[in-house]
Amino acid sequence: MTAPGRLNRAIDWIDQRLPIITLMKHSAVDYPTPRNLNYWWNFGSLAGFMLVVMIVTGLVLAMQFTPHVDMAFNSVERIMRDVNYGWLIRYLHMNGASMFFVVVYIHVFRGLYYGSYKPPRELLWWIGLVILLLMMATAFMGYVLPWGQMSLWGATVITNLFSAVPVVGDTIVTLLWGGFSVDNPTLNRFFVLHFLLPFVIFGVVVLHVWALHSVKSNNPLGIDIKGPQDVIPFHPYYTVKDLFGIGVFLIVYCVFVFWYPNALGHPDNYIQANPMVTPPHIVPEWYFLPFYAILRAVPDKLAGVIAMFAAILILFALPWLDSCKVRSGTFRPWFKVAFWVFVIDCFVLGYAGAKPAEEPWILMGRLASGYYFLHFLVILPLLSKYEKTRPLPESIGQPVLGGDAPAPAGGHGGGLAGGAKVLLALAILAVATPALANEETHLRKQDWSWQGVFGTYDEAQLRRGYQVYREVCSACHAMHLISFRNVGALGYTEDAVKQIAGSYTVTDGPDDNGDMFERPAIPSDRFPSPFPNENAAKAANGGALPPDLSLIVKAREGGPDYVFSLITGFAPQPPDVELPPGKYYNTVFPGHAISMPPQITDGAIEFPDGAPNNADAIARDVTAFLQWASEPELEERHAMGVKTVLFLFAATALMYALKRRIWAKVH
Amino acid sequence: MADHAMNDAPKSRRDFLFAAAAAVGGAGAVVAVWPFVDSLNPAADTRAMSSIEVDLAPIAVGQAITVKWRGKPVFIRHRTEEEIKAAQAVVVDDLRDPQPDTARVQKPDWLIMVGVCTHLGCVPLGQKAGDPHGDFGGWFCPCHGSHYDTSGRVRKGPAPKNLAVPQYTFLSDTQVRIG
Numbered sequence: 001m002t003a004p005g006r007l008n009r010a011i012d013w014i015d016q017r018l019p020i021i022t023l024m025k026h027s028a029v030d031y032p033t034p035r036n037l038n039y040w041w042n043f044g045s046l047a048g049f050m051l052v053v054m055i056v057t058g059l060v061l062a063m064q065f066t067p068h069v070d071m072a073f074n075s076v077e078r079i080m081r082d083v084n085y086g087w088l089i090r091y092l093h094m095n096g097a098s099m100f101f102v103v104v105y106i107h108v109f110r111g112l113y114y115g116s117y118k119p120p121r122e123l124l125w126w127i128g129l130v131i132l133l134l135m136m137a138t139a140f141m142g143y144v145l146p147w148g149q150m151s152l153w154g155a156t157v158i159t160n161l162f163s164a165v166p167v168v169g170d171t172i173v174t175l176l177w178g179g180f181s182v183d184n185p186t187l188n189r190f191f192v193l194h195f196l197l198p199f200v201i202f203g204v205v206v207l208h209v210w211a212l213h214s215v216k217s218n219n220p221l222g223i224d225i226k227g228p229q230d231v232i233p234f235h236p237y238y239t240v241k242d243l244f245g246i247g248v249f250l251i252v253y254c255v256f257v258f259w260y261p262n263a264l265g266h267p268d269n270y271i272q273a274n275p276m277v278t279p280p281h282i283v284p285e286w287y288f289l290p291f292y293a294i295l296r297a298v299p300d301k302l303a304g305v306i307a308m309f310a311a312i313l314i315l316f317a318l319p320w321l322d323s324c325k326v327r328s329g330t331f332r333p334w335f336k337v338a339f340w341v342f343v344i345d346c347f348v349l350g351y352a353g354a355k356p357a358e359e360p361w362i363l364m365g366r367l368a369s370g371y372y373f374l375h376f377l378v379i380l381p382l383l384s385k386y387e388k389t390r391p392l393p394e395s396i397g398q399p400v401l402g403g404d405a406p407a408p409a410g411g412h413g414g415g416l417a418g419g420a421k422v423l424l425a426l427a428i429l430a431v432a433t434p435a436l437a438n439e440e441t442h443l444r445k446q447d448w449s450w451q452g453v454f455g456t457y458d459e460a461q462l463r464r465g466y467q468v469y470r471e472v473c474s475a476c477h478a479m480h481l482i483s484f485r486n487v488g489a490l491g492y493t494e495d496a497v498k499q500i501a502g503s504y505t506v507t508d509g510p511d512d513n514g515d516m517f518e519r520p521a522i523p524s525d526r527f528p529s530p531f532p533n534e535n536a537a538k539a540a541n542g543g544a545l546p547p548d549l550s551l552i553v554k555a556r557e558g559g560p561d562y563v564f565s566l567i568t569g570f571a572p573q574p575p576d577v578e579l580p581p582g583k584y585y586n587t588v589f590p591g592h593a594i595s596m597p598p599q600i601t602d603g604a605i606e607f608p609d610g611a612p613n614n615a616d617a618i619a620r621d622v623t624a625f626l627q628w629a630s631e632p633e634l635e636e637r638h639a640m641g642v643k644t645v646l647f648l649f650a651a652t653a654l655m656y657a658l659k660r661r662i663w664a665k666v667h
Numbered sequence: 668m669a670d671h672a673m674n675d676a677p678k679s680r681r682d683f684l685f686a687a688a689a690a691v692g693g694a695g696a697v698v699a700v701w702p703f704v705d706s707l708n709p710a711a712d713t714r715a716m717s718s719i720e721v722d723l724a725p726i727a728v729g730q731a732i733t734v735k736w737r738g739k740p741v742f743i744r745h746r747t748e749e750e751i752k753a754a755q756a757v758v759v760d761d762l763r764d765p766q767p768d769t770a771r772v773q774k775p776d777w778l779i780m781v782g783v784c785t786h787l788g789c790v791p792l793g794q795k796a797g798d799p800h801g802d803f804g805g806w807f808c809p810c811h812g813s814h815y816d817t818s819g820r821v822r823k824g825p826a827p828k829n830l831a832v833p834q835y836t837f838l839s840d841t842q843v844r845i846g
Contacts, residue, residue: 056703057703060703060706060707063707064706064710078710078712081711082710082711082712082713083706083710083711084702084705084706084708084710084711085702085703085705085706086706086710088702089702089703089706243688243692483712483715485711485715523715524712524715524716647695648695650691651688651691651692651695654684654687654688654691654692655688655692657684657688658684658685658688661684
């Protein structure tokens with residue numbers, strides 16, 4: 001008997017007892033799929049792919065994470081700095097959350113445009129909305145775990161939403177917190193729930209797919225499947241198309257992970273949570289901004305919370321609000337317009353949500369919030385009553401096969417794609433506007449060696465910067481995340497690292513007598529702090545705590561340009577500005593009154609390599625060193641990114657060729 | 668219908684494309700697994716602690732200390748003349764894990780070994796004053812009754828191997844680096 005024969009017998013043996021093979025074949029191979037699905041239908045499988053990516057990266061991260069208020073932040077930094085490929089896995093997870101939402105939002109808007117919520121797909125739609133709600137809860141709790149400033153204050157603000165509930169609000173909030181504020185019990189339970197919910201989502205996704213396979217996929221024409229001529233088997237047609245889609249998607253995802261890993265986050269979250277100080281500008285992650293704008297649009301606390309939740313819950317009522325028998329927006333000229341206005345409205349909401357709570361953003365948020373509900377409660381019901389829809393094609397197969405198909409054949413993808421291009425332009429504009437606004441802060445932009453696709457550090461510059469830190473900054477600023485062994489990356493030999501470490505003393509102990517003792521530092525020791533504790537540091541610096549510099553470049557808007565501009569930004573006090581005693585005037589520091597006196601002057605440091613030592617040069621060198629301290633993985637990240645993206649281009653091109661070959665006869 | 672599409676395509680071209688796409692995709696997936704597996708290996712901070720330096724000066728003849736190395740106890744014993752003689756007098760061929768004493772020490776005065784029983788990982792007794800030393804004057808594992816001699820070799824009981832000797836270097840007469 002041949003091997004395949006034996007394999008088949010084994011498969012049959014299993015299948016007769018548990019028809020799992022039949023089930024998989026039924027739902028992933030034979031599943032009859034409309035032959036005319038366009039690329040907007042790729043986002044369902046992409047969302048499934050992202051769920052798996054998030055679970056896999058999350059599991060590995062959870063094995064290294066410590067859910068305790070004193071250790072969570074540092075355990076995340078340990079993942080970034082010490083765990084093998086930890087930075088990669090964390091950036092995949094962190095940016096994966098954003099990518100997941102991009103994919104799911106597009107998936108939802110596709111459903112909105114093509115009427116995928118209409119009979120017989122109501123339950124499918126509702127299950128999808130449940131997934132969306134679960135995702136939001138999971139994402140929110142995940143953002144709390146690194147225990148940065150945005151984690152703590154985001155958690156505080158969001159949990160306080162429940163305090164708007166009449167009578168029992170405060171009781172609910174206390175219950176959520178497990179204390180009188182967001183604290184260790186909150187972090188612990190959020191970690192547990194953040195771990196649990198993805199598996200709940202996975203279960204609901206199974207229901208979603210089950211419901212989908214019962215009612216079958218909708219399609220760009222929105223008409224029912226009339227017979228076998230309208231469908232093709234899922235495999236190989238849509239498996240290869242989905243794989244090609246995953247390839248394209250991975251390229252975008254990887255560009256973020258390898259070159260802009262923090263572009264979608266907030267610098268404040270690289271400052272450890274501090275329950276005594278709120279960051280000046282609290283904003284949720286981008287995917288919550290439209291809902292945040294609706295919350296802020298209503299001047300009443302309870303009404304605002306209700307409006308925010310209603311914005312999502314109203315989607316459950318869509319099958320009734322839009323009762324038009326025609327599903328696809330392609331055949332609804334006015335619905336199409338309303339759809340795009342609604343999409344733009346969501347972007348406007350997101351934009352308003354990102355802005356501070358002041359005019360004109362409040363008015364903008366209010367108008368956009370009003371329109372959001374107007375769309376669902378007035379426009380859609382009126383349209384479904386009065387709109388004159390265009391004639392529907394006979395069948396799915398007809399317009400696809402027929403050479404002289406009616407307009408919808410060409411237009412079914414174009415409707416959504418054309419508008420999407422306009423939208424992309426708007427999105428770029430929205431991103432570019434705040435970037436332009438940053439120009440007003442007078443940051444002195446520099447050319448840094450680590451910028452760009454292939455950017456690397458200049459070791460000699462890092463060593464000079466380290467010298468500046470040791471001779472100047474380290475008198476007041478700690479760098480508690482950096483060990484002496486790390487400076488080997490600056491080009492020092494092992495012996496040189498030992499020598500540098502040995503020139504410091506650290507406190508160790510207790511010894512056999514129970515006494516603490518001093519000893520020379522060794523490479524595995526962290527940089528000693530200039531002060532025994534924060535209060536001592538404050539007392540010695542006029543009440544202001546010199547911030548730890550380990551993450552300073554990542555923790556400030558503007559990054560290296562901000563740090564450089566701050567160091568060189570001291571100026572004589574303008575006559576119209578009053579400074580409190582003990583403060584110095586700085587052009588870029590928020591509020592301009594800084595406690596740090598000017599430190600870097602021309603010739604303040606002599607470099608052994610004879611490099612220029614004017615104030616700007618010294619400031620650039622120390623900024624480079626601090627940049628390295630913030631992102632020691634950067635060179636490895638760029639190098640791996642180049643290889644990964646080149647590979648993805650090749651693999652995706654291959655998938656595209658295979659897809660064209662397989663689809664050749666269907667088109 | 669669908670079958671037509673499959674069969675009409677030029678077979679060799681499609682097969683080649685399919686094989687190439689499967690090979691590239693599969694290879695990419697396999698390579699992508701490595702970072703996740705490697706992340707479970709010891710991290711850089713753990714690896715940085717993988718060697719320790721010990722000052723031997725305070726350890727008098729006949730005394731022993733236990734230091735922690737890679738999360739495990741390491742026995743350092745300043746052996747007496749009698750203990751050294753006893754260890755060297757053993758007929759090596761009769762041992763379960765035949766090793767002459769000279770293969771287990773760099774300097775006969777100093778016996779340095781990992782204090783973990785080779786049976787199932789308990790810490791043998793024999794370091795502290797008053798501890799039982801077993802039938803051979805060395806160490807005795809209370810879990811399952813393995814006896815070790817003054818060279819840390821197993822002489823009796825279920826343990827299959829002698830106590831392990833870690834890699835170590837004498838930096839000076841009184842300074843040793845383990846690991």
